[in-house]
Amino acid sequence: VQLQASGGGLVQAGGSLRLSCSASGRTSDTTAMAWFRLAPGQEREFVAAVRYTGGTFYSNSVKGRFTVSRDNAKNTVFLQMSSLQPEDTAVYYCAAKPGLVPITSAMSLVRTYDYWGQGTLVTVSS
Numbered sequence: 001v002q003l004q005a006s007g008g009g010l011v012q013a014g015g016s017l018r019l020s021c022s023a024s025g026r027t028s029d030t031t032a033m034a035w036f037r038l039a040p041g042q043e044r045e046f047v048a049a050v051r052y053t054g055g056t057f058y059s060n061s062v063k064g065r066f067t068v069s070r071d072n073a074k075n076t077v078f079l080q081m082s083s084l085q086p087e088d089t090a091v092y093y094c095a096a097k098p099g100l101v102p103i104t105s106a107m108s109l110v111r112t113y114d115y116w117g118q119g120t121l122v123t124v125s126s
Contacts, residue, residue: 001025001115005094008120011084015124019079021094021117029098033077034113035068037090037122046108047092048079057107062088084124091119 007019023030034049034057048068049057056068067080077094095113106112 001027001030001096001098003094003096003115003117005092005117005120008092008122010123010125013085013124013126015084016080016082017084017122019081019092019094019120019122021077021079023075023077023096026098027075027096030096031099031101032097032107032112033070034095034097034107035077035079035092036095036110037088037092038119039087039090042090044093044110045090046110049107050077051101051107053101055104055107057104059108081122084122086124086126089122089124091121093117093119 002024004022032051035047036044038044046059050068065083070077094117096115097113102112
């Protein structure tokens with residue numbers, strides 16, 4: 001599975017962006033996709049995920065501001081980000097999990113996902 005993330009950019013605080021992650025290759029095995037982010041000097045952080053059998057998951061830091069969704073026909077997952085703050089500045093990565101459906105507690109773990117996109121930079125200015 002190959003993942004291509006796009007949609008990052010520079011936005012002012014309070015603004016919005018929509019990230020896209022397009023999957024290609026053997027996508028029929030995918031059971032979950034997620035967004036993580038990596039800010040300078042920090043560890044990779046879970047942002048949001050969607051499980052194909054049902055359910056969306058969010059970190060507390062983005063809940064109520066970000067929305068994850070998927071377009072089955074286009075094999076694409078989106079991350080709609082609103083009310084962006086400077087602390088949201090990071091490189092955002094999409095990830096995919098093939099095979100067994102992950103349990104809820106595993107949805108936010110880096111090790112759950114086998115495939116990763118190249119990342120797209122989001123910069124929020126104050």
